Amino acid sequence: MAVVDAYWAAPPIARTVATTVFACSVAVYTGMISSGPFWFHYSHLWQLPPALHRLVLPFFLTGPNLGVLFDTYFVFSYLSTLEKSNSKFSRKEDLIWYLMVVGSVIIILNQVFTGITFAYLTGLLIAMCYTATQDQRGQTAHFYVVTIPAQLMPACLLLVTLLTAGMSHFLIGVTGLVAAHFHDFCTRIYPEFGNGPNLLPTPWFISWIMTTPRIQNTVYGSTYVPPKDKQPRSGPLPDSWRSAGPGRRLG
Template identity: 40%
Template sequence: MGDLMDSYWRLPPVSRNIATAVFVSSICVYSGIVSVFTYLSQIELGNPRFPRREDMIWYLVFVSTTIIAIDYFAGFGFGSYLQALILALAYTCTQDQRGAKANFFFVTIPAQLVPYSMMLVSLIAIGPHIAILQLFGLFAAHLYDFLTRLWPEFGGGRNLAPTPGFFSRIVAAPFQRVEDRGFGTVIRNAGSGTSGSSTGASSGGPLPDAWKTRGKGNRLGGD
């Protein structure tokens, strides 16, 4: 290990940085982190079912909690749930892509079959334990889809898993103090609707606040 690290640090800077980038990229692909970011981007930017930030966050909370609950009550004791979350994200992304085609490895398949193909590959290449974990993710995503879309649209009921109201307040809080305008950015004071500072002059007169402590002021040439 020591010889390997010595060889790494003896590399020229450019070669060392490229080697590091390749290594980190390989880890991200192998662990599934890249897949998570890919599917999350599709949900956040291209899925009309999640028009607000809080809707996507609630979806992640609901699906993740369901996966963990299934594992707990089933007694499998999985220590990591990333593969289940990836499968859930893939299912949610592809349900609204019916009729479209997707490239899965070297085969073109209907988009909605991608999550099932992922489970099949995991079953053959890795083993049944990963396929079972992915099944948890499939169930969690389908449960969310049933409660929020299928039952209201086809069962005549109401949304049984709406985004909680406090999620909107939590998500909106960091964005309430900053307001973008065409001529600059205004930072609002907490607890008031007035702007505390801005790119223009402060309220209360044309002079900066710091000048107001210098007295009433006199005109040049005055008494």
């Protein structure tokens, strides 16, 4: 039960994404489902109906073998850091919008410049690593058995990716680094140092989705909180009296 309690107590976005990544990867590598839907090419958008799911699924497939465990761990670790302590994501919808923006940039860069149509999770990991370490400048981090400055973690991950996974994964990682820089410039650097507005504000509809219906995460799961106009009215009278109709004066 301690493991179950710890799972439900984890940050909800990190928990959900990491679980989905692990489940999809295990299903693909054990042959339960095909890897076809996890590949993306822009021509898939011109189909009828458009294969919109391919915009998301390439980010849910890890590397094979031990990559299933390590990539899932890094996804959970970096997302947890962003969700719990990063100053840029005070609301859940801000983090969701960040993932959407960074993922879109990674797809566009790979479709235009590299021609790579798979393994986009590598780019997302590098992007999240870069963003997570921006608030950790001056601190140290453990990279396997080596202690390094926290801001060097993205470069170290890129180097390991090149040595272990090859040039294609390295290029995807570079697109993730560019995507993270792009988001950081639009939302932090330009507003702070250029005295300009936030160029990528979180759209209102994402906030609306996050609050309708309202979901409260508890240690044992999630509870539904209806909107205020649908919540039962409280008062000193019991429910049976309030539902009995209008009162009448006696005498």
